[in-house]
Amino acid sequence: MSAVSRESYAAAGERLAAYAAGAPAEAVAATAEEILSLASLLAGEPRLRRALSDPAREGQDRAGLLRSVFAGKVGAATIDLLSALVVGRWSSAELLNAVERIGVDALLAAADLGGELAEVEDELFRFGQVVDGSPELASTVSDSSALPERRIALVHSLLVGKARPVTVRLAELAVRGFGGRNFAAGLSRLVELTAERRERQVAYVTVASPLSELAQGRLATALSGIYGREMSLRFTIDPRILGGISVQVGSDLYDGTVARRFVDTRNALVAR
Missing domain, CATH: 1.10.225 (NK-Lysin)
Known part of the structure; x- marks a missing residue:
């Protein structure tokens, strides 16, 4: 997303947070399903998607178009959340992704309410x-x-x-x-x-054999110190790495596996 699109999405996200704070999980889940259904509809309706993201229209005009098309077909919460999206500046493809994303966020909000x-x-x-x-x-x-x-x-x-x-x-x-x-x-x-x-960040951890709980705790603490938030460690056991550990967080890869060291050594010897 562009910076402007991120701001537009943040506004819709705040609207979702306020809605989820005062609604039961079942209602939020129903809203999520409506939004995801509309995302599927928009995927097959490029003309409507372009109209809802047309930069020549004012944001409120685009929101008015959305209400005229979907009023009475989906709930008020769905209309409100999508209106908060379409008043922002989007390309046609970005808008489709944003609608799908707000549907997923609503689905996760319902799951959060349900623990x-x-x-x-x-x-x-x-x-x-x-x-x-x-x-x-x-x-x-x-x-x-x-x-x-x-x-x-x-x-x-x-x-x-x-x-x-x-x-x-x-x-x-x-x-x-x-x-x-x-x-x-x-x-x-x-x-x-x-x-x-x-409020966690995922770390994908690959090891040759399971780590002890103590080692897992130390790893989580070290990564939390680097990234400034709690970590969700997701482990894959792969004997092919022979030993050591590989950790991927977002685009950051820390590869300390024995297999990686073998490759590095071989490449250094070949380069001589």
């Missing part, structure tokens, strides 16, 4: 590990040439009855390409947004 956020984050991450652990499953779920409905049916067969409904819904969004990303990147971003809702 489910930590479990949702854990279920999303573990689902990603299950998919990564099966090349055939990963290929099927990530195949953008296949109908989304078929891939979503597969996700349902793996998650329904085993994970929370919010987790299942978020996994569906990853399959559909959340924010224009592929499945793996979309799922990772949703894990990160869930952690952010808990």
Whole structure:
């Protein structure tokens, strides 16, 4: 997002926070579903999307257009939140991503009200590990040439009855390409947004064998000191790294694995 778009999204986010503070979880979840349904609609209606992001129109005119199109079809809270978005400055593609994002944030707000956020984050991450652990499953779920409905049916067969409904819904969004990303990147971003809702940052940690609780605590403390916030450690066990540890936080990668040192040594010897 551009700086102007981030400001516009922040205003909508504040509106969502105020709404969620005074509404029951069920109402917030229903609003989230309406917003996500409208995001799907906008994805297939480029003319409407362009009209709602037309820089030649005043922001209030765009909000008025949104109300005229959707009034009586969705709830007042949905209209209010999306109006807060469209008064801002967006490109057509940015607006679509922002609508989808505010729908996800509303879904996470409902999960927060229900005390489910930590479990949702854990279920999303573990689902990603299950998919990564099966090349055939990963290929099927990530195949953008296949109908989304078929891939979503597969996700349902793996998650329904085993994970929370919010987790299942978020996994569906990853399959559909959340924010224009592929499945793996979309799922990772949703894990990160869930952690952010808990005021945490995700650290993806790869080790050859499980760390003790003491070692995990020390690592979390060290990373919290670097990034200035609590960390949500997500572990992957991979014997192929031979030893040591790899940590990824956002775009920052700290690779202290034995396998990495072997590669560095080999490259140094070849360069001589």
